[in-house]
Amino acid sequence: MEFLVTMTTTVPAGTPEAEVDDVRAREAANSARLAEEGSLLRLWRPPLQPGEWRSLGLFEAPDAKWLEETLAGMPLRIWRSDEVTPLAPHPNDPGPAASDGGADSPEFFVLFVVDPAKGGPADAFKEATAAEAVRTRELAAEGHLARLWRLPGDGRALGLWRAGSPEEMRDILGTLPLTPWLTTETTPLTAHPSDPASRP
Template sequence: MEYLVTMTTHVPDGTPGQAVDDVRAREAAHSRDLAAEGRLVRLWRPPLQPGEWRSLGLFAAADAGQLQQTLASMPLKIWRTDQVTPLAPHPNDPGPGTRPGRSGTEFLATFVITIPDGTPRQAVEEAEAREAVRARELADQGHLERLWALSGHRRALGLYRAGDSAEMQAIVKALPLDPWMTAELTPLTPHPSDPAAVSSRDRRKP
């Protein structure tokens, strides 16, 4: 199972800078180990306020208990609080490693679909079928990287890549389910310990 974890770090006042640097170095090394073991899949930075220290991590674990063991093993946990969001399989998920490479910014998109009362069932099924086709097209184009179901009725989380916010907004507005959907977009910036970035750097080494 996969989980999205929002990790917020608060370093106590008066903590020596060297101590912070040491913990961060151990965190980076441990993140590489977790990635090699398949437990840490991705890491990102969301938009941050000045002085804010927060990361988003995509983790894989057999269950919630194993995830908590993974999170507890991370050196920064001594100063960190974690918010865990379980991610369930989505029928339109292209799956990891199936997309072509594309430059641009990654976005997390949280979707909530509300079907108006009285909408014919056939209209819903046709829109959902067109949504599945469009998801495959976006994956083939390198825009849709992953898609998960969230707890609650008709809620989903997508990982997308686009040239900028305007292009990402256009992608969402063109989705067949957009007339019944609200979307919250979070732009992501690279994290130095992101397994995908580390793997890319390793491939470029002579």
Template sequence: MRREYLVTMTTRVPDGTPSHDVDGMRAREAANTRRLAEQGRVARLWRPPLGPGEWRTLGLFTAAGPGDLERTLAAMPLRVWRTDEVTALGPHPNDPGPGEVPLAADGGEYLVTFVLGVPDTASAAARDEAFAREAVRARELAAEGHLARLWTLPGRGRNLGLFQAAGAARIAEMLRSLPLADWLTMETVPLTRHPSDPASAAP
């Protein structure tokens, strides 16, 4: 069974590297990414907000396990200039599933990290009712094309969502609409689709 991983890839080009060498490396990386996408090993690529001189990519990869993922990452041409931070993603009961929500043609994408903190004063009945309403709202957001994926993260009460929304105000409105919103600490990262993103390149 293949698992999913979010990989933060940070590239640092050595000082003095000729621009034609950088261009050649990028071309080889793009060609390799296309092969990995055809093999089902890389599903998505994004760029998070970047500061001056930063070169970072977020990737959604699939692999049979950590060793299999490392073999994929080690074979990528840019690995010689790059460090990778891997986060294992687990299944979430409210996840719409890969490919179930169409990629929005003009909407922005956002990764949202959720940390759940249920108050000690909340009764078991209140918790169950809130979680049930959250599942209903997740299905609604998926049906509307807004919630694309949902995973669990390592650590208690931590989850990660991939959302589609037309701007920061709209994603903020959606997150406020979650029944568990008052119990959640949320961090939102706006994404830009990478030129080699397999989903964006798909017909």
């Protein structure tokens, strides 16, 4: 089972820099171990405000309890809060292999919310849903769509995408047949030094 974990770290004021460096070094070593074990699949940094310390991690775990035990054992957990989102399989997901590599291509998370009543008649929505499956396969073959998951809640999904720029990402999303029924939210991602995909 896969989980997206939003990890927000707040270092207490007055913490010696040497202690922070030590914890960060141990966190990096622990992340490398989890990646080797297959528990940590990817790491990213979302847009950050000055002084903000936040990461997004894609984890593989048998269940939420096992994941919590893993997160609790990470060195930065002493200063960190974690928000866990379970990810369910999506029928249009290209599969885990598609998310490997791609470190040289800008990546984006796109949150999709589908409202069948928003864009037109039920028959049109059904036709667009079928066309969406075809289009996502094309975009996966072109290297733009890396992963796609269902999120908790009706009609919600999360995609990991690659595009040369935010403008190209917007244009790609505009080609989706379900666009009239979609609300989207795009988050640009930047490289994390401990991302397993960046390891040789």
